[in-house]
Amino acid sequence: MILEKIKIFSNFIKFEHSLFALPFALSAYLLVIENNQFNLTMLLLIIVALISARTYGMAINRIIDRNIDSKNPRTKSRELITKKISVRDAYLITIVALVVFYLALIGFNRIVFLLSPIVVAVFTAYPFTKRFTYMCHHFLGLVYLIAPPAVEIAITGTFSLPVFLLGLSGFFWVSGFDIIYAILDIEFDKNNNIYSIPSKLGIKKAKIISWASHLITIILIFLIGLVENLGLIYWIGCTILFGLFIKEHFLILKIDKNNINKAFFNMNAQISIVLLMMFALSTLI
Numbered sequence: 458m459i460l461e462k463i464k465i466f467s468n469f470i471k472f473e474h475s476l477f478a479l480p481f482a483l484s485a486y487l488l489v490i491e492n493n494q495f496n497l498t499m500l501l502l503i504i505v506a507l508i509s510a511r512t513y514g515m516a517i518n519r520i521i522d523r524n525i526d527s528k529n530p531r532t533k534s535r536e537l538i539t540k541k542i543s544v545r546d547a548y549l550i551t552i553v554a555l556v557v558f559y560l561a562l563i564g565f566n567r568i569v570f571l572l573s574p575i576v577v578a579v580f581t582a583y584p585f586t587k588r589f590t591y592m593c594h595h596f597l598g599l600v601y602l603i604a605p606p607a608v609e610i611a612i613t614g615t616f617s618l619p620v621f622l623l624g625l626s627g628f629f630w631v632s633g634f635d636i637i638y639a640i641l642d643i644e645f646d647k648n649n650n651i652y653s654i655p656s657k658l659g660i661k662k663a664k665i666i667s668w669a670s671h672l673i674t675i676i677l678i679f680l681i682g683l684v685e686n687l688g689l690i691y692w693i694g695c696t697i698l699f700g701l702f703i704k705e706h707f708l709i710l711k712i713d714k715n716n717i718n719k720a721f722f723n724m725n726a727q728i729s730i731v732l733l734m735m736f737a738l739s740t741l742i
Contacts, residue, residue: 469536470515470550478511478604479504480729481627484736485605485620488685489612499564503608506561513554514580514600520547521584529645565611572610576603588650591657594635601627619681626677630728633670636663637709638721660712671702678732687739694735701728 467473486503490496519526519537523544526532536542555577562570579599586593605624606616639646639653640663646656655663675698682691705724708716 465536465541466550469519469542469547470512472512474515475508475511477631477725477729478601479507480733481601481623481630482507482604482608483733485608485623486612487736487740488617488619488623488681489609490740499612502561502564503611506558506611507604509554509557509561510576510580513551513558513577514583516547516551516554517581518584520544520551525649525651528649529642531641531645562611566614568614569607569611572607576600576607579603587652589652591652591654593652594639594654595628595632597635598628598630598632601631619684622677622681622684626674626681629670629677630674633667633674634705634721634725636667636670637705637717639663640709640712641714641717664706664709668706671706675699675702690742691735691739694731694739697731698728698735701731 482503486500519535522532523535523537526535527538532538537544537547558577559570559573562573579596583593583597583600586596590596602624605620605627609616609620636654640655640660642651642653643655643660645651646653654666658666675695678698679695681687682695701724705720705728708720708724
């Protein structure tokens with residue numbers, strides 16, 4: 458019974474997707490500690506803050522979108538729609554996640570605590586953006602733009618150019634893959650006045666914009682290596698990342714649900730792991 462509830466909760470917040478969220482922020486941490494002493498407590502607090510913030514974002518998204526999800530064939534089996542989780546319990550999850558988030562922030566400086574409402578506001582506003590703007594994908598990307606500088610601010614009280622570039626690369630990466638994922642709902646979005654780039658511009662142009670976003674991602678990651686004068690391991694990682702992005706977009710040359718899911722879940726998981734490993738090996742060795 459308990460295990461079943463844990464499974465339902467994990468599915469509700471898509472806990473495994475934290476794999477997408479953590480690498481950019483943790484890579485920022487690795488860049489920062491090149492010039493600062495490693496602190497395990499601070500690292501753990503960063504991870505707790507990231508996971509709890511993401512849990513809040515996912516839960517509030519499910520709550521706000523529940524009426525839309527109930528009409529969409531792809532999402533009508535989600536936990537709130539099938540009553541596996543009640544709306545009351547979903548709100549409870551958001552409250553607990555926020556409490557944990559702010560408790561984690563106590564371990565950092567006052568600046569990051571004062572700036573934290575921006576993160577909460579972006580997570581809360583995102584579900585509404587698909588109701589009025591085709592740039593909703595890029596609004597989601599703001600979360601990843603904010604995360605790396607937030608990590609550096611938490612540690613040092615300021616942020617540097619390389620960490621900002623890392624955040625900017627996360628912005629374009631997430632925006633790009635969210636555009637790909639939105640292709641799954643293109644007909645539903647058109648018929649229900651839901652805003653997305655695929656529903657506005659069509660699949661072909663959406664794929665071009667997504668590829669352009671990911672190309673910018675690679676360029677920005679390349680620039681970080683130049684600014685930080687990172688070594689051979691980093692450049693090997695950049696080459697692997699570029700190859701993975703090519704493979705991701707090769708997968709969606711033929712549009713079907715299976716290919717898009719592979720591109721969204723499998724490829725992005727691999728990209729996340731390679732990104733974190735290349736920063737870890739380049740900064741710690």
